Amino acid sequence: MTENKDQNNNPFSKGKNGNNLLKSPKFNAYWIYGLIAVAFIALNLLNIGQNPKETSWQTVKNKMIKNQDVERIVVVRNLLEVNVYLKSESLDKYPDLFESSFDSPSKSGPHYTFPIGSIEQFANQLESAQSNISDLNRIEPEYTTQQNYFSDFLGWILPFALIIGIWFYVFRRMSKGSGGSGGAGNIFNVGKSKAKVFDKESNININFKDVAGLAEAKEEVEEIVEFLKHPQRYTKLGGKIPKGALLVGPPGTGKTLLAKAVAGEANVPFFSMSGSDFVEMFVGVGASRVRDLFKQAKEKSPCIVFIDEIDAIGRARGKNPNMGSNDERENTLNQLLTEMDGFDTNSGVIILAATNRADILDRALMRAGRFDRQIHVELPDLNERREIFEVHLRPLKLDPKIDPAFLAKQTPGFSGADIANVCNESALIAARRKKDLIEKQDFLDAIDRIVGGLEKKNKIISVDEKKTIAFHEAGHATISWLLEYAHPLVKVTIVPRGKALGAAWYLPEERSITTKEQMLDEMCSTLGGRAAEELTFEKISTGAQNDLEKVTKQAIAMVSIFGMSDKIGNVSYYDSTGQSDYSFSKPYSEKTAELIDKEVKILIDASYKRAKQVLLENKEGHRKLAELLLEREVIFSEDLEAIFGKRKFGSPKLEEEIKQIPKKEESKEENDTESKAV
Missing domain, CATH: 1.10.8.60 (Helicase, Ruva Protein; domain 3)
Known part of the structure; x- marks a missing residue:
């Protein structure tokens, strides 16, 4: 096995038929180019065949010219050197020319060479050296310019070759990154679509059986599959097959999974692409990719085109004008709108798109005739x-x-x-x-x-801080247990998790609508921690920051969105579409803004006062619960029931479900470790 491997890696070894691999078409051409380059450099550096001996002007003057052994003297202008050619009958007088067989000169020469300072100076020196020689035997210098191809290559051709090579390398890498039908190694394909194509041979293993829940959304997309499989059933009555469907919903609800299930069920070509894949650094590339995507889709119809995160290119136009500059995203969106209007309804191409930010999409994209259907994929019940x-x-x-x-x-x-x-x-x-x-x-x-978050058992907390946290969390738990519409408690802990120093777990009832009384009870329960701190220690801490933020948002929503304030009335200042034509930020006057602020403060103050009243009425139970929490660090609903009695409100079925939750037993060793860390 080792011999075969070495043989395969050797380009000079013989193949299966005994032929030299150099003659095989599989031989890498780069080897040949490399050998040519090495030979070229060697010829120029070694100057094989033209290797005159180095000498000096004094030697030439006092020995060679004086003895009349010189046949020719050639002055190389561009190199400022002189080549001396000896007479053939005089070669034997200079044994140093034959010291090495490799360096043996040709009879034609040149035989010696030496550098000069300037051509004029050398001409004067040569004239002076031949002053005693007759005109018949005097040597006249010849002047020439020797072409050095290696220097020319380094000075002129190599820089241009490097620039072209770098340019080719950069754009080859960019083309490789473009993927899709653009193909690698061709910069002119950068405008091609990067969509991944899944066809009948792609073996997409996801189907509607793998999509749990989402009954209504699944029913809608199942009908899209039927459009593609049996279009005549819908068109024979004169109806038109919808062009597109938009999947709208929060992150993680299964929009992309639904699209993959459509691809697995439809058994037709499926083009999958992200909205960000359209936009590149080059102007016009996004529009070009849109055109190429629809061209491929029409060629493979019936098919489905899926654009994930379409808000990357479908953002409403004109919201943030770029001072008249060219906006590549808007150009891409304009081309998408044009293409969706450009193909026939019976062409068999259906567009699916997904986004969790439908409120920022352009109105032109949402109108009937483009995305005819909006399928809402909500959080599961x-x-x-x-x-x-x-x-x-x-x-x-x-x-x-x-x-x-x-x-x-x-x-x-x-x-x-x-x-x-x-x-x-x-x-x-x-x-x-x-x-x-x-x-x-x-x-x-x-x-x-x-x-x-992750439980942090070794976080250093002082005794006073731990006591504050315990009474804070016990305040939440006490009020949630005693109020009718507050969520029933599952467990409370003062072991730090993530950024929180304590936490309480509730099991809320799932409601389709929420009443004002329910929201007020929730606000009161949320403020129970701050109220407990003030009543117990007569001072407050920063631990209620998250509670205050939640309560403030809830109160603002009650007053300005849900119309739950008597003074404001049944008015909602919320634009659910997110595409208001108004240019100002608040659709109400400053006087109304002040009234909203007052009403919000009244709601929060009333809930806070109510929370303190509940804790004062159950002061002893609150103290016992906090001390139990300090002792055990984790308490459950049974502990509250033992202190306050059975909960008077709530669903008996829900209470029974809470009791079925197993309680994690904390070992004494763990508790000792945590106490030492504190």
Whole structure:
């Protein structure tokens, strides 16, 4: 095996048929070019065949000219040197010419050479040296210019060759990066589309069975597949097949996955491209790629064109004018709009696009006739999360007790990508603990880590700070337990996670609408931490910064968006489309702005006063809860029930689900370590 390998790597070895690989067409041409270049340099540097001996003018004058052994003297103007040619019968007088067989001169010469300072000076010296020689035997110097091809190459050709080589290398790399149909090594293909083409032979393994939840969105895209498979069913009644569909929704909800499922189900060519792939540093490249993309799509129709993150080129025009300069993004968008109007509805080309920022898209892009359908892909609800868990749990080795429905209830507000992350993180946690199966506690720890961040057990916190944190978190927990519409508590911890020094976990009820009373209870519960600090220590800290930010935003929304203020009335100053024609930032007067500020402050102050009142009425329970939290660092809903009694409000079913959550046992060794670190 070693001999064969060496033989294959040797370009001078014989091939299978006994032929020399130098004669094979597979022989690398760069070897030949390299040998030619080496030979050229060697000929010029070594000057083979023309190797006169170095001498001096004194030797030539006192010996060669005096003895009349010189046949010719040639002055090389450009090199300022003199070549001396001896008579053939006089060569034997100079044995130093025959010291080496390699250096042996030809009979024709030149035989000796020596440098000179200037041509005029040498002419005078030669005339003086031959003053005693007759005119018949006197040697007249010959003047010539010797061409040095190597110097010419280095001085003139090489710089241009280097510039051309660098230019070719840079644009070859750029063309390689362009991918797609542009092809590598051709700069003129930079305007070609970079779309990845998936056809029937591409083996796309994703179909609608792999897309969990998203029932309504899946139904819409399934109909798009039917348009391509059976267009006559829809066109025989005079209807027109939609040109495009826009997938709109938050990040991680499965928009790209839906598009891949369409490609797997439709069994037609599928062009996939990102919006940022259209825009390059060259002017006009984006529009050129749009034209090339639609040209390829028409040639392979029926097909689907998918543009991910279309907001990269579809941003509303005219929002930020560039002082009259050429805007490549707008040119690309204009070409996209033109192309979408330019092909026939029955051409079999359907455009799919995805974005999570539909509010900034240009109106012309959203109108009927271009993207006829807008498919909203929202965050999954409880049942959809259960379906998504079932998909992601398939490849995992699970404890038989794991229930996807239970996990779905622990992850309200999670997207599909978040759920995939939970499953992966739980597997890593179980492997870190050297388990053979993934258990329920591993999933709960994974959820805690994703929501709250990495647990920091060795963070140094003083005793006073720890006490403040405990009473702060106990204030949140107390009020959430006692108010009707506050979210039921799952657990509270004062172990730092991420940037938070303490955290509380709640299991909110999923609502389609929220009432004013529910929002006020949530605000009161959020302000419970700051209220607990003031009542207990008669001073406040920066620990409530996140709570205040949340409450302020919620109060502003209640007053200026949801119309929940009596003085402001049923008015909403929110533009849900994001494409307001007004040039000013606030669609209300300064007087109204002042009124909004007052109403926001009234709401927050009322909630804060209410929070302090609830804590004063349950002062002893709040103190016991904080002390228990200081002692154990983590408490659960059962601990609150033991202190305050059974919760009077909320869904009994939801309360029962909270009790099913397993409680992680903290070992005494872990608690001792944490106490020392504090």
